[in-house]
Amino acid sequence: xxxxxxxxxxxxxxxxxxxxxxxxxxxxVSFILFAQSEEKEEIxxxxxxxxxxxxxxxxxxxxxxxxxxxxxxxxxxTEDKENFGRLKIDFSSCGLESRKDHNRQTWIEWxxxxxxxxxxxxxxxxxxxxxxxxxxxxxxxxxxxxxxxxFNRMEADMHNIxxxxxxxxxxxxxxxxxxxxxxxxxxxxxxxxxxxxxxxxEPKPNIRGDIARTYFYMEWKYGIPVPENRKKxxxxxxxxxxxxxxxxxxxxxxxxxxxxxxxxxx
Numbered sequence: 674x675x676x677x678x679x680x681x682x683x684x685x686x687x688x689x690x691x692x693x694x695x696x697x698x699x700x701x702v703s704f705i706l707f708a709q710s711e712e713k714e715e716i717x718x719x720x721x722x723x724x725x726x727x728x729x730x731x732x733x734x735x736x737x738x739x740x741x742x743x744x745x746x747x748x749x750x751t752e753d754k755e756n757f758g759r760l761k762i763d764f765s766s767c768g769l770e771s772r773k774d775h776n777r778q779t780w781i782e783w784x785x786x787x788x789x790x791x792x793x794x795x796x797x798x799x800x801x802x803x804x805x806x807x808x809x810x811x812x813x814x815x816x817x818x819x820x821x822x823x824f825n826r827m828e829a830d831m832h833n834i835x836x837x838x839x840x841x842x843x844x845x846x847x848x849x850x851x852x853x854x855x856x857x858x859x860x861x862x863x864x865x866x867x868x869x870x871x872x873x874x875e876p877k878p879n880i881r882g883d884i885a886r887t888y889f890y891m892e893w894k895y896g897i898p899v900p901e902n903r904k905k906x907x908x909x910x911x912x913x914x915x916x917x918x919x920x921x922x923x924x925x926x927x928x929x930x931x932x933x934x935x936x937x938x939x
Contacts, residue, residue: 768862
């Protein structure tokens with residue numbers, strides 16, 4: 674009886690130790706997984722804080738290389754093997770022509786639908802004197818990039834960045850979008866007109882809704898007002914050109930990266 678009693682006690686003790694060890698092991702594994710999760714979140718947060726226009730362009734380049742057409746004209750483009758990192762436009766795919774600068778029109782550039790001037794010119798960094806970056810004096814946009822984190826977030830917001838032919842990017846400049854009487858084509862068959870005197874750029878009908886929703890998003894997200902004389906026009910564009918499959922898919926992809934979507938697309 675005595676031996677049986679000792680055996681039973683030892684067995685119970687082993688079970689208790691095993692139970693404690695199991696709980697300890699579970700806690701340890703949970704802690705390690707939690708620590709790894711926290712580390713990943715810190716990396717993501719750090720990446721988000723340091724995200725800038727150059728990184729945004731690299732991400733978008735990977736996305737648009739699969740799509741292969743620009744926003745304004747629908748021209749196909751491919752990565753140029755002789756010029757590393759540059760995307761070369763196939764003029765024959767869309768009937769694009771250059772107005773003056775054929776060299777610049779050859780390449781894809783990254784356009785802000787809501788211009789950087791619109792969300793930067795009222796910021797202190799835009800007009801700041803004695804501004805430096807890497808030991809060199811800078812002004813305007815470059816100063817904002819070097820000193821203003823909020824400007825960097827706005828400039829790098831991928832909801833507002835699209836690939837376009839280089840010369841058209843330069844010609845559009847900071848002009849707002851609108852409608853222009855007549856169909857004077859300065860870029861071959863590309864349905865994009867610019868009235869330099871009236872400082873207006875007219876896009877093709879099937880991207881007008883995309884543009885309107887981007888303006889609405891920038892106002893919602895950053896408080897950048899839609900130009901007062903364009904509000905009704907952009908509201909009508911939003912109705913006449915609803916989101917297509919590509920715009921919806923792009924919105925989903927950008928949301929995964931930036932953790933914010935354009936609610937006007939949904």
